[in-house]
Amino acid sequence: MDTLGRIRQLAAKEFSINPEGLDPKAPLDTLGIDSLSFIEFMFKVEDEFGVSVSDEELKTIKTLADLERHVAAALAAAGKA
Amino acid sequence: MVSPLGATLEEFHRSLAAGRSGIRRLAPELAARSGVQVGATLDWNPAPYLKEGEAANLDRATQFALGAAAQAIAASGLPMTDRERIGVSWGTGMGGANTLEASYQQTYGRDDWRMRPLTVVMSMSNAAGSNVAVRHGLRGPFANYSTACSSSAMALGEAMRAIAAGRADAMVAGGAEALLTPGVLAAWQALRTLAPADAGDASASCKPFDKRRAGLVLGEGAAAFVLEEESAARARGARIYGLLTGYGNSCDAVHMSRPDRDGQVRAMKQALAEAQLTPRDIGYINAHGTATAVGDVVEAEAINAVFGETAREVRVSSTKSLHGHLLGGSGALEFAAVLLALEGVLPPTGFLEQPDPACALRHVAREAERISPPRAVMSNSFAFGGSNVVLLAERA
Numbered sequence: 001m002d003t004l005g006r007i008r009q010l011a012a013k014e015f016s017i018n019p020e021g022l023d024p025k026a027p028l029d030t031l032g033i034d035s036l037s038f039i040e041f042m043f044k045v046e047d048e049f050g051v052s053v054s055d056e057e058l059k060t061i062k063t064l065a066d067l068e069r070h071v072a073a074a075l076a077a078a079g080k081a
Numbered sequence: 082m083v084s085p086l087g088a089t090l091e092e093f094h095r096s097l098a099a100g101r102s103g104i105r106r107l108a109p110e111l112a113a114r115s116g117v118q119v120g121a122t123l124d125w126n127p128a129p130y131l132k133e134g135e136a137a138n139l140d141r142a143t144q145f146a147l148g149a150a151a152q153a154i155a156a157s158g159l160p161m162t163d164r165e166r167i168g169v170s171w172g173t174g175m176g177g178a179n180t181l182e183a184s185y186q187q188t189y190g191r192d193d194w195r196m197r198p199l200t201v202v203m204s205m206s207n208a209a210g211s212n213v214a215v216r217h218g219l220r221g222p223f224a225n226y227s228t229a230c231s232s233s234a235m236a237l238g239e240a241m242r243a244i245a246a247g248r249a250d251a252m253v254a255g256g257a258e259a260l261l262t263p264g265v266l267a268a269w270q271a272l273r274t275l276a277p278a279d280a281g282d283a284s285a286s287c288k289p290f291d292k293r294r295a296g297l298v299l300g301e302g303a304a305a306f307v308l309e310e311e312s313a314a315r316a317r318g319a320r321i322y323g324l325l326t327g328y329g330n331s332c333d334a335v336h337m338s339r340p341d342r343d344g345q346v347r348a349m350k351q352a353l354a355e356a357q358l359t360p361r362d363i364g365y366i367n368a369h370g371t372a373t374a375v376g377d378v379v380e381a382e383a384i385n386a387v388f389g390e391t392a393r394e395v396r397v398s399s400t401k402s403l404h405g406h407l408l409g410g411s412g413a414l415e416f417a418a419v420l421l422a423l424e425g426v427l428p429p430t431g432f433l434e435q436p437d438p439a440c441a442l443r444h445v446a447r448e449a450e451r452i453s454p455p456r457a458v459m460s461n462s463f464a465f466g467g468s469n470v471v472l473l474a475e476r477a
Contacts, residue, residue: 016135
């Protein structure tokens with residue numbers, strides 16, 4: 001599964017949402033994901049991919065697509081992708 | 082009701098009436114690490130109350146609280162129209178013990194200091210009550226009481242006060258506890274107050290008021306109630322399970338763990354005075370009765386001091402022999418037990434075969450006793466720290 005697919009699957013589990021219903025470009029708050037829930041979710045994403053997203057980067061993440069870009073970049077930097 | 086004796090109030094009452102014990106041997110790994118052999122554990126199924134991903138982000142105690150509160154609110158039929166006039170009054174001894182202990186295992190145990198972000202809001206003492214408020218949008222008064230074993234009895238009493246003071250029309254009141262973790266069990270074991278497994282029958286390990294008693298057995302669960310003015314409940318035709326009419330609250334101010342007869346006497350007398358009842362009106366007492374050597378004797382003396390001659394007649398039992406000691410959750414759970422007694426079914430002190438003469442009480446031993454429904458019943462909750470709470474319930 002590609003990075004976005006894995007993120008979507010994680011998000012679907014974390015927030016009890018159908019993965020098909022998750023629009024990667026939708027703002028997270030419209031998906032019912034508040035800031036605290038998102039920080040907890042990020043923790044699990046970091047565990048899943050073995051990467052770290054900085055606080056500064058975190059502030060720029062508004063959608064699941066943004067998140068995928070950061071995770072992909074972190075994977076590339078770590079030579080994992 | 083989320084208890085070792087059933088997942089609904091009806092199941093809980095059926096188990097009590099049958100004198101069935103929910104105490105059992107702990108899982109081998111848990112027993113090996115903590116040194117504790119038995120507990121009143123429950124097989125928790127969060128599915129009716131929580132969405133699939135939610136449980137992972139809520140402490141076990143909070144999950145129990147959400148289950149119990151959802152049941153109570155549904156049973157009350159309370160119209161949830163003005164939620165600013167509905168509050169939450171909750172009790173817990175150790176709050177999110179599971180979350181906190183898991184985080185300690187990770188940090189100190191594995192030297193892994195990358196903590197999950199929800200650690201604080203999952204483990205804080207008010208997490209259970211606050212989640213009940215959030216889940217149901219209850220924007221009235223909120224309080225969380227943490228006075229060890231009297232926590233949720235106090236939550237009920239103070240909820241009654243909040244309504245009487247006009248601060249709320251209704252209160253969701255209860256308590257939850259989930260601390261059957263290796264660390265908490267080991268800490269209790271160190272106090273030398275926990276009963277070992279009964280050699281013949283693990284479910285019979287807790288024997289309050291019995292000469293053979295060897296200490297308490299810890300349990301887990303939650304119980305919740307919806308309280309409102311009697312007139313309001315009657316006006317809307319609600320099913321009234323009982324009337325909470327007396328609340329006594331005193332502090333021994335003597336010792337952290339040794340109970341004090343006079344403090345208990347004061348709390349019982351306060352509750353009777355508030356309800357304008359005499360000892361003769363009380364048909365049953367659900368004792369604190371933890372099955373410790375000292376505690377049971379002091380409580381028996383306190384009951385005798387308050388009830389005098391009437392103590393020969395008033396039936397007493399400790400249902401902790403069956404559901405274990407839920408600590409902060411026990412007051413609310415046992416208030417649910419006295420509702421059964423109001424119907425004339427007195428739950429027994431399980432396994433009480435050799436009453437200790439030093440605990441001179443009219444015991445309901447081993448099997449439930451049926452009497453004509455009493456006018457009023459009493460529930461005692463006495464805590465470490467010297468906090469004494471007594472609740473009185475009357476038939477509607």
